[in-house]
Amino acid sequence: MQGEAGIPTGTELNVDLGGNCYSGLEHRIVRRGLELGFTNVGFAALRDYPEVLEEASRRPNYGIFTQGDDSLLARLARAKTLNPWADSVVCATLGYAGVDYPENLLASVARTYLSRAYTPQPGTAHAFRIEELARFLEGEGMRVDAAQFRVPQRIACAEAGIVSFGRNNFAYTRQDGSFVILVTMLVDAKLKTIGERAGDECPSGCRRCIDACPTGAIVEPYKLDLHKCILFNNQRFEPGAQEEIWDAMGERIHGCDACQAACPRNRAVLEKATAKDPFLELLSKEFDLERILALDDAYYEAVVRPVMYNYIKDRNVFRRNAAVALGNTGDARHVPALRKARQAAEEPSVLRAIDWAIAKLEREGA
Ligand code: SF4
Numbered sequence: 327m328q329g330e331a332g333i334p335t336g337t338e339l340n341v342d343l344g345g346n347c348y349s350g351l352e353h354r355i356v357r358r359g360l361e362l363g364f365t366n367v368g369f370a371a372l373r374d375y376p377e378v379l380e381e382a383s384r385r386p387n388y389g390i391f392t393q394g395d396d397s398l399l400a401r402l403a404r405a406k407t408l409n410p411w412a413d414s415v416v417c418a419t420l421g422y423a424g425v426d427y428p429e430n431l432l433a434s435v436a437r438t439y440l441s442r443a444y445t446p447q448p449g450t451a452h453a454f455r456i457e458e459l460a461r462f463l464e465g466e467g468m469r470v471d472a473a474q475f476r477v478p479q480r481i482a483c484a485e486a487g488i489v490s491f492g493r494n495n496f497a498y499t500r501q502d503g504s505f506v507i508l509v510t511m512l513v514d515a516k517l518k519t520i521g522e523r524a525g526d527e528c529p530s531g532c533r534r535c536i537d538a539c540p541t542g543a544i545v546e547p548y549k550l551d552l553h554k555c556i557l558f559n560n561q562r563f564e565p566g567a568q569e570e571i572w573d574a575m576g577e578r579i580h581g582c583d584a585c586q587a588a589c590p591r592n593r594a595v596l597e598k599a600t601a602k603d604p605f606l607e608l609l610s611k612e613f614d615l616e617r618i619l620a621l622d623d624a625y626y627e628a629v630v631r632p633v634m635y636n637y638i639k640d641r642n643v644f645r646r647n648a649a650v651a652l653g654n655t656g657d658a659r660h661v662p663a664l665r666k667a668r669q670a671a672e673e674p675s676v677l678r679a680i681d682w683a684i685a686k687l688e689r690e691g692a
């Protein structure tokens with residue numbers, strides 16, 4: 327049920343706004359967050375999170391995030407130690423489940439990136455929301471700093487009571503399932519935690535996400551083999567870029583939604599996803615894997631960068647991804663474009679992917 331202006335009513339929020347739970351500062355922050363379009367707002371006490379290193383040690387191929395005191399997870403594990411001035415994490419969620427994403431874009435780019443809500447670009451509506459919430463907190467007299475890459479956001483948001491986890495490792499809200507962006511900010515105020523940490527809300531015995539993963543990356547509930555996850559492979563040449571999973575990657579060049587699309591906790595939100603995003607409707611007509619294979623500056627700026635600005639800076643990574651995707655189309659009409667791109671390609675991984683794609687398409691054609 328939606329309230330006026332599309333803002334979820336209290337009964338839909340993960341945090342109960344009713345009664346006398348909130349008063350004063352916390353209530354004002356929640357109200358402002360909802361007014362700005364966040365779907366949930368809550369608070370967690372900042373602490374050190376040693377469990378992130380323990381958890382990573384149990385997952386295959388997480389070494390790149392844990393080695394050395396300055397590694398990402400080593401820093402997240404010492405969040406309070408490294409940010410002694412901060413007392414609380416302001417946690418908020420932005421949902422992007424409501425859009426009926428164009429099919430050809432969805433085949434290649436995950437919803438998170440199509441939504442442009444994850445680390446939104448300056449000047450966009452999502453960026454404004456985040457900046458405005460920070461400004462509001464500052465206006466309330468707090469020191470504020472972005473908490474992304476400083477705290478484990480999913481844990482903080484779970485402790486704030488605004489998300490629960492799925493066995494596919496994604497955070498879930500009631501309004502948007504797992505199609506949600508977490509926004510976190512460190513502040514120097516002791517804010518009261520209102521929500522309760524949610525437990526596992528997955529149906530007993532469910533393992534649809536595990537079975538749906540094209541590459542077998544979810545090796546058991548909550549355990550991801552990083553090197554098999556498609557997004558990780560989309561981002562880099564080495565480490566990652568496991569050629570043995572190219573066949574299973576389909577046409578995905580920037581992320582993957584398979585383990586979320588298969589999830590029964592997302593069924594209702596996907597059924598309600600009917601809103602059209604006019605920009606994506608336009609982009610869907612311009613999106614062409616052959617153009618990404620032969621990526622030039624103009625096409626990169628017009629079609630690629632607007633939705634795939636997050637991770638990949640090396641354009642050869644896009645060219646490699648497009649070659650793999652074209653090889654997985656089963657459409658031999660792409661062979662001439664692959665051959666032409668081969669003449670221009672110099673990067674060994676791009677050449678390998680082109681050769682792989684041509685061989686696969688010719689084999690299938692034969
Ligand atoms: S994002 Fe895709 S590749 Fe990664 S675990 Fe989920 S289904 Fe598997």
Ligand code: SF4
Pocket residue numbers: 492493494495527528529532533534535536588589590591
């Ligand atoms: S598919 Fe099942 S086990 Fe996986 S996250 Fe969804 S509900 Fe949980």
